[in-house]
Every structure is written in structure tokens, then in C-alpha cells.
Amino acid sequence: AQSVTQPDIHITVSEGASLELRCNYSYGATPYLFWYVQSPGQGLQLLLKYFSGDTLVQGIKGFEAEFKRSQSSFNLRKPSVHWSDAAEYFCAVGGSGGGFKTIFGAGTRLFVKA
């Protein structure tokens, strides 16, 4: 069955500290992988995506993610967190041909402390 697992429901990091959000997926075909961010009261915004090629992808706001096929993982990282990064982060996996194949994880809420 196709699924996305985000093991951490919430994470708290200090401002300036590094961040890693975990994502594991199960998908029968070659996956398209995404990270979306949702600020309070807002819709989801694409942070980055992986379709093929270099397994380390760069996104907006200084985020990056690494696709590891052997581990079925697509973890999101940021070297130095800012208070404005506090939000909920969703990992998603999909296939070719349309967004209706996209499956979302349950999300990880990030808290940033001063």
C-alpha cells in the first residue's frame, strides 16, 4: 500500500539550531517526492520537490532534502532555523500524470524557541 510516514508529530528546536524532519514512504513505482509547509491559517506551500536526478534538492527558504532510495526516505533539513520557520510541514509522495496521485503524511509541527 502507498503511504507516507512522518514519525514526529511535533519537534521543538532553538532558533539558530539545525533541523531535520523525517519522512519515510512506501510507493510501488518511482516516486515523486515533495515537502510542503503550512503556516497557521494558511494553505500549503511547496518547499521543494524531487522528480529525478541529483538526490539532494534545494528548496525555498534555505531548506533542502535528500532522497535515499535504499531507505525509502526523503528527510528535510535546514542548517539554521529562524523563528519564522515555525509551521507544520507535510511530506508527500506521488506518481506521474497528476496530483490526484499525491499522498500526504500526517505532518510534523515545528516549534521554534528563542
Added chain:
Amino acid sequence: NAGVTQTPKFRVLKTGQSMTLLCAQDMNHEYMYWYRQDPGMGLRLIHYSVGEGTTAKGEVPDGYNVSRLKKQNFLLGLESAAPSQTSVYFCASSSHATGTGLSGANVLTFGAGSRLTVL
């Protein structure tokens, strides 16, 4: 650039009432989607459309109907609201697949959400 606009943003209904959520996009996207978001469950696809005049069921379609009479609009209807439909609803859209450039069809642009409470 408005992107995806949802109306209304908030609504309270009584059990058994009906309502329609409207989604409008100005990006000329072929694909449109309705999701619901519930705590701890991420986003679940209700219905989607791959073009004007077409609709299809997603993961959780029961109790909802949709229509796509115009390319830019996608309506979500609840004929008889139930408390289990209390949720935040998100509309999204994506461009169509073109040759090897399938990436556009998979990147979703979301609206700001509509919070529905059914009493």
C-alpha cells in the same frame, strides 16, 4: 496574482443543512482538487477534476458532490451535512502534463482553506 481563492473561509452548519464551497483559480490549470484536513491525518483527497466537465472520486468522497462547469471553478457540495464533516477544506490546482514535463501536473497550488463546523 490571486492563485487559488476559496469562499467562504468559515461556515457553521447544523446537521442536515446543505452548502457549497467555491474554489476559483486564475492560473489556467487543468487539474483541480478538494482535500479535507483533520488533525493527525494529513490531507485526504475528496474529489478531483482533470478538466472542465469532468470529476472523479478521491479517497473520501462519501457525503460530497462536486462540479466543474467552468475551467477556473470547482465547487464542493454537502447535501446533508454531518458532524463528521467538520474539517478544514482545501482546494488545490495543478497544470496539465505535457510530454516529459510531467512535473507541473504534480505540483499543487493550494487555497487558504475553508473551516467548516457542523453542529
